[in-house]
């Protein structure tokens with residue numbers, strides 16, 4: 001497998017597709033585990049804080065997020081509940097170069113997912129982490145942040161992208 005993948009950009013129609021859940025046997029496959037590694041390398045080399053597999057053209061329900069401890073993979077992530085409270089903050093996307101925009105997102109979400117070993121995860125994400133996960137899980141459903149943005153502007157600055 002390649003050492004890193006290329007990131008597809010808007011308006012590539014692949015970004016509008018829905019991804020498919022990963023099966024337990026697929027997750028256990030060595031080739032798939034190698035793909036997860038390449039996905040996190042791709043995110044790091046792009047200086048991203050998150051990356052969904054669909055952004056590399058793979059229609060599987062996988063996202064990787066840069067945590068304090070390093071990249072963490074979320075397999076088949078689903079948001080079970082959202083806080084009523086929302087906050088508007090700037091976002092940028094590796095698949096939508098050159099712009100940034102403000103998006104109102106729930107400040108707290110409850111998430112169900114599998115880790116890369118297939119262990120079930122159930123956790124509450126807050127603030128910035130909640131925002132990155134909502135951005136990534138939108139990708140898995142063919143949604144881009146520019147669909148939700150209140151305001152979009154040209155931004156050549158090297159902002160953290162997801």
Ligand SMILES: [Zn+2]
Nearest residue numbers: 093094095162
């Ligand atoms: Zn993105």
